[in-house]
Amino acid sequence: MDLPSIIQSIQASAPGEWMRTSLKAMPIVESIHVLAAATLFGTILIVDLRLLGLPDTRRPFTVVSREMLRLTWSAFCVSLIAGMLMFAANAHTYYGNTAFRLKMLALLGAGVNMALFQGITFRSVAAWDQNAPPPLAGRIAGALSILLWVCVIFFARWVGFTKGYDFAIPQDTHINFQF
Amino acid sequence: MHSFAQWLQQTSASHTIQSVSWVIPLLQSIHIVMIGVVFVSSLMIALRVLGRMRVDEPFQAVWSRFAPWMWTGLCLMAVTGLTLVVGEPTREFTALSFWLKMGLLVLGVASTAFYGRSLRHAAIVAPAQFSVGAKLASIFIVILWLAVIFLGRAIAYDREVWGALSLHA
Numbered sequence: 001m002d003l004p005s006i007i008q009s010i011q012a013s014a015p016g017e018w019m020r021t022s023l024k025a026m027p028i029v030e031s032i033h034v035l036a037a038a039t040l041f042g043t044i045l046i047v048d049l050r051l052l053g054l055p056d057t058r059r060p061f062t063v064v065s066r067e068m069l070r071l072t073w074s075a076f077c078v079s080l081i082a083g084m085l086m087f088a089a090n091a092h093t094y095y096g097n098t099a100f101r102l103k104m105l106a107l108l109g110a111g112v113n114m115a116l117f118q119g120i121t122f123r124s125v126a127a128w129d130q131n132a133p134p135p136l137a138g139r140i141a142g143a144l145s146i147l148l149w150v151c152v153i154f155f156a157r158w159v160g161f162t163k164g165y166d167f168a169i170p171q172d173t174h175i176n177f178q179f
Numbered sequence: 180m181h182s183f184a185q186w187l188q189q190t191s192a193s194h195t196i197q198s199v200s201w202v203i204p205l206l207q208s209i210h211i212v213m214i215g216v217v218f219v220s221s222l223m224i225a226l227r228v229l230g231r232m233r234v235d236e237p238f239q240a241v242w243s244r245f246a247p248w249m250w251t252g253l254c255l256m257a258v259t260g261l262t263l264v265v266g267e268p269t270r271e272f273t274a275l276s277f278w279l280k281m282g283l284l285v286l287g288v289a290s291t292a293f294y295g296r297s298l299r300h301a302a303i304v305a306p307a308q309f310s311v312g313a314k315l316a317s318i319f320i321v322i323l324w325l326a327v328i329f330l331g332r333a334i335a336y337d338r339e340v341w342g343a344l345s346l347h348a
Contacts, residue, residue, distance in 0.1 A: 027336035031329045035218075038211065038328065042219025055244065059236070067232055150212055157208040 007091045016088035026089065033082035037156070040075035041149050043068045051117075051142030053134050060130040099162050103155035110148040117141040184268040196266030203266055210259045214331075217252035218324050220245040221291065225317035228298065228309050238302035238309075242295060253288065273346045274337040280330035287323045294320060 010016060019025050049055070050064045087094050094100045121137040128134050134142070187193055196202050226232035227241040236244075264271045271277045294316055301313060309317075337345045 023339050027333055027340050030336075031332040034211065034214070034332050035325065035328050038215040038218055039222070041212065041215035042222075045215065046219065046223070063235075153211050153215075154204075154208045157204050157211065161204050 007095045010088050011091035013088055015085055016091065019085055019089035026086070029082050029085050033079055033086065036075045036079035036082060037153070040072060040079055041153065043072040043075065044149055045146060047072075048142040048145045051134055051138050051145075053139070057131050057133065061134065062125060062129050094159070097159055097162060099155050099158035103152055103159060106148050106151040106155060110145060110152065113141055113144050113148060180272050181269075184272040187265060187268040190265075193265050193268065196262060203263065206259045206263050206266075210256055210263070213252045213256045213259070214328060217249050217256065218328065220249035220252065221324055222321055224249075224295075225321050228317040229314055230308065239299060242299060246295060249291070271334065274334045275341050275344055275346050276330045276333035276337050278346075280327055280334070283323055283327050283330065287320065287327060290316070290320050290323065 019029065047065045047068050050057075050059070050061055117138065121135060121141060124135065128138070196206075223232060223245045224241060227234070227236075227238060233241050294313075298309070298313060301309060333340045
């Protein structure tokens, strides 16, 4: 199965259909996406700032990152589900949209950055966990993370202005005005 | 209100904001980044009150850590928000979501200011645990911010969300 036909299947799926025909689904799902993404960004920012040694290194890095973990992953999952629903509504258009592709690249970059940090720099955490300046690699990871997530948000907003909304509703579609 | 919106829309400031293609997306993006900062700062303070986060630190330390970010973020959002309104006054003023958002925003800011002051006092007087009232207030304020965020997004979908209640002509 090639990519275009996968995209077509996603667009033709039941969730995609629901997102297109329900009057209130898109605003609600998009709001949930923005809220979850904002929470995700804020919690990641706290950890990244700590990785940069800000505001101070009093509290151990391991404590700061551990206490944010559940919130960050929950927010990510909610954001991902809402995002997939929105994608399904107009998969073909988003797939071909430059801003959307750049957003996905930035997301991937953020993930790779995080994985590299966890796999390499974090191993030496005992040495710099508390009351010590984080290593250069850690500070780079933190700065890069902030930059990439801000890019995700900027590209995401750009999608909203460039997706060439083609929501011309087919003649035989019944819109559910109750919800 | 409509005539004020129309007058505002004719001003050169409004024209510039509307016509330079990257201004509105940039302002909205900054606004969204700040939502993350403000909401999570507020959430961290609330979670501290609920005894779920940073209990190893005194409340004053948590407040000092996050309140400046919250207030600075809100100021930045006021600037970006105001500029967005000047750029697209009709869009905002004819949205019920916008007016509800403004009302809840005022309530949120006032509640946070009052709540912050009373909690810092309570934390000095009886540092062990916050009262049920304080905990309920913290949950209420988080819900308030959630509503503000939802309403902010709903501005673009005002007719779909509110139906006949929308202020759109």
